[in-house]
Amino acid sequence: MAKQLINALLPLVLVLFILTEVAEGTKKSYGVYKSKYEKLFVFGDSYVDTGNFIHSSSYKIPYGITFPGKPAGRFCDGRVLTDYIASFLKIETPTPYTFRKSSNQQYGINFAYGGTGVFQTLVDGPNMTVQIDSLEKLIQQNVYTKQDLNSSFALVSVSGNDYTAFLVNNRTLTEIKSFTESLINQISINIQRIHKLGINKIAIGLLGPIGCLPSINRVTFHLACVDILNKIPENHNKILLQNVSQLNQRVGKTVFGTLDLYNAFLSTIETMKKKHEEDPSLMNPLEQCCKGEDLAQTCGKVDDSGEVKYSLCDKPELSFFWDNVHPTQNGWHAVYTLLQSSLHQLIS
Template sequence: MDSQKHLFILSCLSLLLVLLSGQMEMQVEATRHLNHPSKKLFVFGDSYVDTGNSIKTIFDSWKVPYGITFPGKPVGRFSDGRVLTDFLAKYLGLKSPITHNLWNTNTVPKHDLKYGMNFAYGGTGVFEISSTGPNVTTQINSLIKLIQENVYTPSDITKSIAYVSVAGNDYNYYLKTGGAFLGFPSFPSFIESVIEQTTTNLIHLQSLGFERIVVGALQPLGCLPQATAETSFQSCNSTFNDLVALHNNLLNQSVTKLNQETNDHTTFTILDIFDSFKSVLNHPSSHNIKERLKPCCVGVSSEYKCGSVDYKNLNKVKKYLVCENPESTFFWDQLHPTQAGWNAVYNELEKKDLYQVLY
């Protein structure tokens, strides 16, 4: 009888611990979104985080069928729906920050400033590689101008997170120019220069007072549809991914050094986009992804791309095809994930303690 009572008491204690554990997890979840209520998100970089800064008359992100999943029409996101910025803001308990381009139109209520601002611009990099958009340095200077104009105060910046996306546009430009860009003799030496400039940008943000600066690791470029097309979207390009590994290793060394040298409260962290991409692509079914490498939206031939139309004879003729189920496809076009793809990456990031990266 005593042994039965003992077992009963142990069972009750075990059940109590489980319940308490569940309550603690719920409290942590709630606290995460209530923590730092004045925290803002400032975003810099390229199309992986751009939510509408790119020029409407130039970029495909403003053309149908972009945005068909969310918000139902093209709004400048390089996807069928939400992009990484939207998911990071959601995790922080914020609305996706307004774009700098929209703020410049003077049509945005000032209370929308409380979520931060997005300066990212599709097609840009850390160097001046695009005549249509500002590089990361110029984007940071745009924030400095807003601080000087008292749109944001030093206190706003101190309590906020800066996220920097470097998704490979510099490397695409390097390859297109035959390696002559800036006179670098080899791809590895150019990678070193990209990391050096990225580090300079991170230090620049630190000087503004950000206490948390997050930089994205480079995604597996060899798995993007533009690289896997040569194998009919069956396998990744290992040569490209080896170069990506070099980029990410150098970035990790740089961030580690920055944290060692920091004497104030600034913390630099890396958002591991690479491993999260690979985790999803290696186990797509666990995220309800059925098509892992082939893009959902493609041109009808090599001369066309997603969003292309033929204006001959004053008629708009679609020159692209869209898959039936974007929600089961990882890639949207030749370079960018679908909303479902980004959601899967976000879920992987959460598994790897996203809280430690962002807080």
């Protein structure tokens, strides 16, 4: 009887053993879902910062209410572009550089810092050159090997704050052409340096339509983008695209790719705007979800007694802009969806 029971159970045991081995093998190798890019290194500003600027409003309520449910250092109610690029590569979001000593560095490092630029736009914030310096130091310390870098992907999203600083400094628009040329020249130097450190795939975000930002379009009562200011990113992007093409020709392969944030923003805004016109109860995509009561319209601001000095829209998940300049998680997801074809093209 015992022998018959063993003979009956043996095939089942063998099947369970095989299934266990397959499951373990899948767990270790991720099977067909494994990406060849195992690490992500991020350089830039608040559009891709996931927690480095610890003294910013991004660490105050209501930031992070959608994800992870509390303020976490993202200039958003939830996920930002970095999170979606990481998910595209099928890895976890890389650790912010500020927390590198207390967090896992397995999936790369995020050096981006809100408010910074290609040049020095903040008194104490690391510009792009300093951010790359930080990666170089980690390489010198053997935190990342040559093999690590060869299987890494870099994301660059920068220059919006450079133009803001340019305009705030009361310079005339007649000087902007030479400023753009110097800006893109420095971006070129920086991305070539990232490549020389060993990273062979680098995605550079084009400049978004700054005339559509709520901080700007409020002069139209959030009814339309300020088209004249969108000429700045249009010209910037045209020169940057030419520059990237020349760099790839020089290298002899596609190392550098661009992510068209400009048209992805415009396309998403236009789609949402049509829906809003058809159904006014839906959120106007040119209006921010989180509004401050003061002229600066500071999201998250409270007075000395703790009284809230901002208001929130009913459904952040239906809005495009979170605050004056940053998209919501919903906005970033829509933009990322439109960028996926460019990402596939870059990594193929």
